[in-house]
Amino acid sequence: MKKFIYFSLLVFSLFSCEKTETQLEIDEQIIKEYIAENQIDAIRHESGMYYLITKEGTGDSPNINSIIQVNYKGYLCDGTVFDETSGTPYSSPLYKLILGWQIGIPMLTKGGEGTFFIPSELAYGNRVAGIIPANSVLIFEIELVDFQ
Numbered sequence: 001m002k003k004f005i006y007f008s009l010l011v012f013s014l015f016s017c018e019k020t021e022t023q024l025e026i027d028e029q030i031i032k033e034y035i036a037e038n039q040i041d042a043i044r045h046e047s048g049m050y051y052l053i054t055k056e057g058t059g060d061s062p063n064i065n066s067i068i069q070v071n072y073k074g075y076l077c078d079g080t081v082f083d084e085t086s087g088t089p090y091s092s093p094l095y096k097l098i099l100g101w102q103i104g105i106p107m108l109t110k111g112g113e114g115t116f117f118i119p120s121e122l123a124y125g126n127r128v129a130g131i132i133p134a135n136s137v138l139i140f141e142i143e144l145v146d147f148q
Contacts, residue, residue, distance in 0.1 A: 023126070023135055024048050027119035030137045034077050035117065042117060047103050050117040055143075057112025062147035064095050068105055069145040074138060082131050082138075089145045098123045100138065108144040116140045 031050050035042045042050040062068050069091045073084040094102055100118030108114055118138045120126070126134045 024119055024121055027121070027135075027137050030077060031117045031119065034137070034139075040115070042115070045103060047099075047122060048119045049100055049103055049122055051104055051107060051114055053107065053112065053114045054141075055111070055113035057109035057144060059110045061106045061109050062094055062144070063106060064102060066094050066147040067091060068094050068147045070105070071143040071145060073141045076132070077137055077139065080131070094147075098138075101140070101142075104140075105142065105144060108142070110144060110146060113141070113143045116142065 028048055031042075034040075035050060040052060042052045044050050069089040071085045071089050073081060075081045094105060097105075098118070100116060100122040103122065104114065104116040104118070116139070118140065120135045120137060123129075123136070123138045124132060124134070128134050132138070
């Protein structure tokens, strides 16, 4: 007579209940610290971006399909300037630009100016872009010169 031996294997999965911070939460903390240290009265947009309208323009605002002409300066929180216009305004269809610009520029009217504190997920995310490191908060000072 053959005897069968059965084995039971119990597998336990242990999951950590620790909450890990998302990149957006990390970026928001960086932005909050920057605006506090620099005494900037920025407003939080529902996207996680912060902004400050520094000069009111006139007329209408551009939309996602507008071709915008802007003067701008882009820099990191440590002050490193990674791009800026000099003389001739930059021109592009808004829909081709980073999400932070797609959200922020329509807040401006022609001639208006603003500063935008953009979390990495609304910019280049976890990709390196030129001298911009991955997961970087970007700050842009933008003047909306015109749009069509």
